[in-house]
Amino acid sequence: MKIISMIPARYSASRFPGKLMQDLGGKTVILRTYEATIATNLFDDVFVVTDSDIIYNEIVSHGGKALMSKKEHDCGSDRIAEAVENLDIDVVINVQGDEPFTDKESLNKLIEVFKNDPDKEVDLATLMVEIKDEDEINNPNTVKVVLDQSNFALYFSRSPIPYPRDKSAGAKYYKHKGVYAFRKQAILDFYKLPMKSLEASEKLEQLRYLEYGKRIKMVETDVQGVEIDTPEDLDRARKLWK
Template sequence: MKVAALIPARYASTRLPAKLIQDLEGKSVIQRTYLSTKQTGVFDEVWVVTDHEEIQKQIEAIGGKVFFSKKSHESGSDRIAETLTEVEADLVVNVQGDEPFQDAKSLRDLVNVFEDKSVQVASLYATISEGEAANPNAVKVVLDQHSDALYFSRSPIPYNRENIPGLTYKRHIGIYGYRREMLQSFTSWPKGNLEQLEMLEQLRLLEHGIKIRMVESLYQSIAIDTKEDLEIAREYLRKTI
């Protein structure tokens, strides 16, 4: 099975303009993401999928593969689906471009669940506290007994009716693995009602009856959305380089 990592890299960003090309101790955010993804050794190929010449130039400068989007896209999944005209892979993993430090174990665990032929889509989650779960920017997921997602929400789920102390929640991590044909199908479907209400594209899969196998990750990633996040990432690199 040939496995490719595809990193959607849109230039525009709201809270931190042009965040993917910001300097991160000598390399840009997107360069760090590409290199750390490649260095995991999990993938046969790693591609950056972008809509901007500066990002293309930066990745090509470090010898990376770039697919330049010919269409405008609403989501990262739509963007990476376009690459399937050029990228030959049986399994595609969508890696977030603004997370410059990728974890090899989490990505390997994600890929390994596809040894089960019934799995069409998989993703990651991490355990968080009840206080963290109150944040609507932290997407929560609840699972069935087979570790398949029952539902995703910006609300704290499950609801703690009896006020059980010390309850933990599962935060969804937005890294997805898709079988090639499933990604092509998924991105051709119209948005469902739940997706439009919660603004979570993975709900489109659940509304179509597609199971999403969830894999626990113990890794605390750094996602860069603000100047403060960028400084945290810089400080992390200063301590590790």
């Protein structure tokens, strides 16, 4: 089974433009993420895929591998699909460019999902972490997921799901971490399917898979890390790096 990692990287992020080129302990965020992914030794190859000459040059100038997107893309999955279409691979893992604390244990759990799925029932797998802080549960920037009994995703939302009408019911809340592992065919299918209303409403690309009947296996991790979406996140990351 050939497994690679792709790190989609846009320069003009809506909430924090240029965040991937910000300094984190003497190196840029995107270079830190790339090096952390390489350091896991889990992949046959690792690429940054970008629409930005600045990011492309940052990776290549430090001896890394980067690909330039040929088309404009609305989301990271589309960018990866274009990049892997003609590659001889089985599984591609999407590591977010703004997660420099990506860890080996969590990525290995995703890989194990496919190694233990001989009947190919899983189209993609992704990470989640339990959250208990009410502010985080209610924060629309924190994407929540609800599951069936086999840990397949039922729905993702920026809203608090499940709604706590009965707080004594003991429902758990899970935050979705945007690290995905795809079978190659699943991501190529995604690339060709039009966006539908749920994805358009919530602005969550994973809902396209659910709307078209794909099965998303959720894998729990206890590694929180720091996703750099805002300048405040970058401050937290710098403190954590020290």
